Amino acid sequence: MLDKLIDLSLKYRLLVIVLFISICALGFRAYKNIPVDAFPDITPKQVVIYTESPGNSAEDIEKLITYPIESAMSGMAGVEMITSNSIFGLSYVSIFFEDDMDINFLRQLVSERLNTVDIPNGWGKPTLGPNTTGLGQVFWYEIKDKNNQYSLQELREMQEYIVSPLFKSVKGVEEVIGWGGKEKQYDVLIDTKKLQSLNITYDDVVQALQRSNIAAGGQYLEFNKEQYLIRGAGLYKNIDDIKNSVIKSQNGQAIVIQDVAKVQIGSMPRFGAISIDGKEAVIGMVLQRTETNAAKVVELLKEKILTVNSTLPDGVEINPIYDRSEITLKAVNTMTSALTSGVVLVAIVLFLFLFELRSAFIVILSLPVSLLIAFLLMEYFGLSANLMSLSGLAIAVGMIVDGTIVIVENTFRKLHDEKDKSKFEIVAESTKEVATPVTFAILVIAAVFIPLLSLGGLAGKLYSPMAINIVFVMLGSLAVALILVPVLTYLLLKPAKSSDNSIMKKIKHGYSPILVFALNNAKKLFIGISALFFICVALLSFQGREFMPTLNEESIMYRVVAIPGTSLSQSVEMAQEVEKYILKEYPKEVLSVLSMMGRSEKGETAQPNYMEVLLTLSNDIEDLEQLTNELNEKLEKKFEYVQFVPTQPIAMRVEELLAGVKAELAIKVFGNDQKVLNDIATKIQQNISDIDGAKQLSLESQLGQSQIKIEPDYLALARYGINVDEVMSVIRNGIGEEEVTEKIEGVKRFGIVAKIENAKKDIQSIKELTLRSSSGAVVTLEQISKISIVQGPSFIKRENLNRYMVLSIEVDGRDIASFVKEANEIIQEKVDMPTGYFIEWAGDFKNMQEATQKLMILVPLSVFLVILLLYTAFNSLKKALLILLNVPFGLIGAILALVASGVYLSVSAIVGFIAIFAIAILNGIVLVSFIDELREKFPHVDLKTLLKDATLLRLRPVLMTAFTTLFGILPLLFATGVGSEIQYPLSVVVIGGIISSTLLTLLILPSTYYLFYKNDHHGEEKVTVSLRAQSNYVNQTK
Secondary structure (H helix, E strand, C coil): CHHHHHHHHHHCHHHHHHHHHHHHHHHHHHHHHCCECCCCCCCCEEEEEEEECCCCCHHHHHHHHHHHHHHHHHCCCCEEEEEEEEECCEEEEEEEECCCCCHHHHHHHHHHHHCCCCCCCCCCCCEECCCEEEEEEEEEEEEEECCCCCCHHHHHHHHHHHHHHHHHCCCCEEEEEEEECCCEEEEEEECHHHHHHCCCCHHHHHHHHHHCCEEEEEEEEEECCEEEEEEEEECCCCHHHHHCCEEEEECCEEEEHHHHEEEEEEECCCCEEEEECCEEEEEEEEEEECCCCHHHHHHHHHHHHHHHHHHCCCCEEEEEEEEHHHHHHHHHHHHHHHHHHHHHHHHHHHHHHHCCHHHHHHHHHHHHHHHHHHHHHHHHCCCCECHHHHHHHHHHHHHHCHHHHHHHHHHHHHHHHCCCCCHHHHHHHHHHHHHHHHHHHHHHHHHHHHHHHHCCHHHHHHHHHHHHHHHHHHHHHHHHHHHHHHHHHHHHCCCCCCCCCHHHHHHHHHHHHHHHHHHHCHHHHHHHHHHHHHHHHHHHHCCCECCCCCCCCCCEEEEEECCCCCCHHHHHHHHHHHHHHHHHHCCCCEEEEEEEEECCCCCCCCCCCEEEEEEEECCCCCCHHHHHHHHHHHHHHHCCCCEEEEECHHHHHHHHHHHCCCCCEEEEEECCCHHHHHHHHHHHHHHHCCCCCEEEEEECCCEEEEEEEEEECHHHHHHHCCCHHHHHHHHHHHHCCCCCEEEEECCEEEEEEEEECCCCCCHHHHHCCEEECCCCCEEEHHHHEEEEEEEEECEEEEECCEEEEEEEEEECCCCHHHHHHHHHHHHHHHCCCCCCCEEEEEEHHHHHHHHHHHHHHHHHHHHHHHHHHHHHHHCCHHHHHHHHHHHHHHHHHHHHHHHHHCCCECHHHHHHHHHHHHHHHHHHHHHHHHHHHHHHHCCCCCHHHHHHHHHHHCHHHHHHHHHHHHHHHHHHHHCCCCCHHHHHHHHHHHHHHHHHHHHHHHHHHHHHHHHHHCCCCCCCCCCCCCHHHHHHHHHHHC
């Protein structure tokens, strides 16, 4: 079949050239159109349900909202895990599904299930979270008032009703979240003494407000041949309408709202705030929709800013703070520059080996053509250009030309040696001669990487795009090598004066005696290298392990945690101190400091004691790492009463998204009683804090939230004839400021709150609140209820219906795996676990465990696939095993490079080992197939002599493929941009592996072949050939 394909391509040369020009044009269009992002979408298939329940405690929300939702969702098909967080005023439930399920279908299923959940009236309505990814916050901006003309409340109103709708209209935007400032409401401040004097209850006021704010439609009236619509426009138009709302008539006189209350514009209770450079501010966060192009969304948003600014009042404008396109471009540029550098280095290597422009041009041309085919396939299968997918191309850039090199080099040699044949015959013969080994070699590379697509979990989502792209580009290179290259060699190549250039002659001259020595000492060499391999494996077992290297986003960010129960106003004050201190200490390096305290209004779960601080840095910082370390030390010394945990925007979201914790490593303690959980977690913290590498051990304090508990006294209520719902209405509306109706101003809606004046002045004022019973009796809240101060949970976390507490750990200067092993031993020895309580590790270690378990299955599967392909290629299990023996020898250099560099064994490094597996086999296939070919042509030649000739003849293509792969990946080793650290372990392993694999292919493989087949070969006994005679023999065999 391959022979027929080659004949057809040579017969229809013009058609082939037109076809590939068309493919290149389509590939270039695809290159321009494919989505660009910093990372692949690693978000698990999850649906978030959040229920706002203002004023209610974490315990009550867990019982009445969270648990019913969890119970309803746990029976759904495809559910892998359910996590929840019940905090003051909010229930947040995340349902994680299997990755192969459609997110829109899942949202529909969850929505249907939600309709069956019974939540008490007045406790909120469950809402599905935005259909976005975990890394969906693509754009942050500030509503900046340059002239300080507007209040924070007015700026927030602009955000909600001007900016947000305009940004929501941008294609790809799912939601726009406002944060900071104050949200407007109308306060009806009730004077309880006036209520008593006028014999009015609190409920009378509430009902009056609701009854007076109503609209109605009266159909239409036909009059004078016209139709008139009838409208009852009874909605509040201004603040005076609220004041003049009638409560009731008494003694022929109406009692209105302003008789018992003051009406004024106020602000809603807030749960979060924003501070920038020491001043409170209002910001917006744009969330992109799932499966959209982040870079394109940001580009469209930036275009929209002009429109938005034109609608805002003079002096107010949108000021971008953070956008994902910056890190996206940095990450893509890192890989693009590595790819470009690789292409240039490969071109130089090719020219040096071939010393002939036409040959080098053909091989170099196969590079962009193969890459454009890969881009075309990426567009077709919906892959984005990101750090991982582009690194696949960067890794493969040297391997792309392997097939082309073998074909061009074989044709180049035959054009010099077989001048009596026609050019058409030589090109056809030389291509067919190596077509089978080239095809199988490239298929082996695909077979090695395809199982990575089944890796699953975070590792699968990260490394699948890389594997897919390697497969795409290698298949593209195979099509180029078998169809386009024969045509180009026929059109462009000419016979050379000598098949070897001066460089190759010198290399062969030095290599030949070493090869003879290797063949003469085959058994000793094999035993020695085998022993070295087992020593290397032993060394690898002592190497530290981690899931993946820490991504450097070239930014500085902190998670700051104060003691539980810290008020929002205190957090704002502290944040502004931190901001001013940083700006004072680093005026040149830090341009701006942004602090985000508590939570925004769309389902965030942070408490007022938690904040995130993001620094905007100048572009001319020389040593970012030094600046970060210096700043960490200074902040810890200056602000001892809070905890600073360094992080980065994307890294933090990834950690939280995958493990439910905002740290690289964490221990989850599961059980029912929060006090017991806290005791266990504290003991663990005390016992493992002294372990080498343990840094920043942070126990999330779920307890310690002070509460004013109001419990109705049912006997007292019965005595005064007051119902529990009347008491709860006063607590919910009069104290808790829940709106009773709303004032509509065009498209704007503002709550109207009937709150009791000075009710929240202090605890005593709550006790002295008065209520009037239906019988006219006036009582204080203390008379009809027990009011006490208690300590309760500030939040309650659950996973799969079990409560848990998190101990976050930052590990520095040590690998995660060995730390976890030591910590586990200490915990088992020193911490007693009551029945029903257990721990789990989360974060990097868990991801590493999952990836390792999958790889234990996938690596043997890859080996089995490769053996099948090798057996198919050579129809010999013996030869398949012979080539596979080359793999461990290739791994020697990879292991030594990993150990020497001090890099931990991560998934990235393991992918590097898989790449070496493919490269070692590729070299082996080409060399063994050529040896077999010579054995068939010269069956009576001594095997050692024949092996030497075959190896010398294939020396140039083997070295060319090795050096192109080596120099293709070399830029990744020295890359310094965003994302380079993720690919560094991979590049270290591959470079070390290529060097050892090439050396051992050229020495060990011929020797091992000799050991395998010395008894099967019928050559002349003990033929000794001098160097000069050997040179003549080589010329004859050509």
